[in-house]
Amino acid sequence: MIDDRNIKELAVLSYSLVKWLLLSVLAGVVVGGATSGFLLLLETSIGFVNNLPAWRFALLPIGLVASAAIVRFFAPDASGHGTEKVIEAIHQRQGRIAFKVVPVKLAATIVTLAAGGSAGKEGPCAQIGAGLMSVTASLFRFEELDRKKLVVCGISAGFAAVFGTPVAGAIFGVEVLYVGQMFYDVLLPSLVSGITSYLVSLQLGVIHGGQPLLLLPDFSGHILAWTVGAGVFFGLVSLLHIELLKLGEELFHKWKVHPLAKPLAGGFLLLAVTAVAGSRYLGLGTDTIDAALAGEAIPRGAFLVKSLLTSITLSCGGSGGIVTPTFFVGAASGSFFASLFGLDRALFSGIGLVAVLAAAANTPIAAMIMGIELFGAKAAPLGAVSCVVAFLISGHRSVYPSQILSHSKSKAIVLEEPARMDSTHSTPRFSGLLLTKAWRYLRPRIRIVMRDIDRILSDRHKMKS
Numbered sequence: 001m002i003d004d005r006n007i008k009e010l011a012v013l014s015y016s017l018v019k020w021l022l023l024s025v026l027a028g029v030v031v032g033g034a035t036s037g038f039l040l041l042l043e044t045s046i047g048f049v050n051n052l053p054a055w056r057f058a059l060l061p062i063g064l065v066a067s068a069a070i071v072r073f074f075a076p077d078a079s080g081h082g083t084e085k086v087i088e089a090i091h092q093r094q095g096r097i098a099f100k101v102v103p104v105k106l107a108a109t110i111v112t113l114a115a116g117g118s119a120g121k122e123g124p125c126a127q128i129g130a131g132l133m134s135v136t137a138s139l140f141r142f143e144e145l146d147r148k149k150l151v152v153c154g155i156s157a158g159f160a161a162v163f164g165t166p167v168a169g170a171i172f173g174v175e176v177l178y179v180g181q182m183f184y185d186v187l188l189p190s191l192v193s194g195i196t197s198y199l200v201s202l203q204l205g206v207i208h209g210g211q212p213l214l215l216l217p218d219f220s221g222h223i224l225a226w227t228v229g230a231g232v233f234f235g236l237v238s239l240l241h242i243e244l245l246k247l248g249e250e251l252f253h254k255w256k257v258h259p260l261a262k263p264l265a266g267g268f269l270l271l272a273v274t275a276v277a278g279s280r281y282l283g284l285g286t287d288t289i290d291a292a293l294a295g296e297a298i299p300r301g302a303f304l305v306k307s308l309l310t311s312i313t314l315s316c317g318g319s320g321g322i323v324t325p326t327f328f329v330g331a332a333s334g335s336f337f338a339s340l341f342g343l344d345r346a347l348f349s350g351i352g353l354v355a356v357l358a359a360a361a362n363t364p365i366a367a368m369i370m371g372i373e374l375f376g377a378k379a380a381p382l383g384a385v386s387c388v389v390a391f392l393i394s395g396h397r398s399v400y401p402s403q404i405l406s407h408s409k410s411k412a413i414v415l416e417e418p419a420r421m422d423s424t425h426s427t428p429r430f431s432g433l434l435l436t437k438a439w440r441y442l443r444p445r446i447r448i449v450m451r452d453i454d455r456i457l458s459d460r461h462k463m464k465s
Helices: 004-050 054-074 083-092 101-115 122-139 144-163 166-175 184-203 221-254 261-277 286-293 302-316 323-341 345-361 364-375 377-393 434-464
Strands: 413-415 426-428
Touching: 004 054, 004 101, 004 122, 004 144, 004 184, 054 101, 054 261, 054 302, 083 122, 083 144, 101 122, 122 144, 122 323, 144 166, 144 184, 166 184, 166 364, 221 302, 221 323, 221 345, 221 377, 261 302, 286 323, 286 345, 302 323, 323 345, 345 364, 345 377, 364 377
Parallel strands: none
Antiparallel strands: 413 426
């Protein structure tokens, strides 16, 4: 029987539904339009520089210095790789992001990537989307919770417009804030804003990648074993990727020189590595990602070089995202894994692309869905298995140090309390493991058996003597 309480509850939920449908569509339109403008301008800038003669590589240190100067003098909050700053703002400043971050982040990232810096384009889009939604929340005088929800919609809309993955973009915005917990009450608004932003980007002429993985093998025990093994490998690759990024940041932070001397030195370091390894590792690196997904041979150490150059670019003062380089690392490491064991390069490059993202960003569900949206539903079982395995292997580490670890990845690792990924203290507890319990059960029985064997051997020795 429906009483007054049920009617009131239905009225409140209906109001909330209509309210957030309208707000999420608004977020999708605004962020989709702004993100599309950024992407088209970035494409034009990169194309212009690429058409210059060979001396264009000299622009790299100049571009990094210019990018760092723009951020330093106009909006220091726009530093880093975008998404990390948004996560930090949600957890520490109730989602408040200054409007000036939006144009500064846009300009700094275009300069970095056009000059050849190794970074991504999704972080700036997430920061642009979150910044615009933070300003919108201030205009509507929203309370803190609604502000955070609208900022998450901005993250999802920006991510969806960049990669053409509206569902994965929505889940990414919900999943990336916490490890072991999801922001469920913003799931519907994130989905609507992501889908709307994606449609707006299509209408404005943004071209997205993605291609079905053809000739997929049947899901069998044999391919499952290789997929699990690949997941372990991709988890280790993500650990290396995270540690290289962290090492670069620590080294440049400890280097006590003028702030603009760091990007200058970083630019010359990038040129030195490029002189040895080639120019494929500069910029977004999408050509190499596409080549790996097409099954073409990729240099075996490509994923290490890309991770190193990304670390230098972002640590010395360059501006950009971290997901696109992570895609490069994942696809290239997948090609490397396949070449070691004579497996399908295209298949494991695709699996690596999403699995390394799942492990490095601690977003396995978003990565699984992204695999489906990019490569087709038939690839879902293989991608899902590898994503989860890699996510577990990566442990309590992340390319986003401001993520909150709210739940341990294993009951055998005791988490002292929910905290940022870069300040979490956890203790391995082997007593809870199944093998440990089995050993504790068998150990006294093994001792009894060994004692009996010793007694029998001793008796036989006495009889012979």
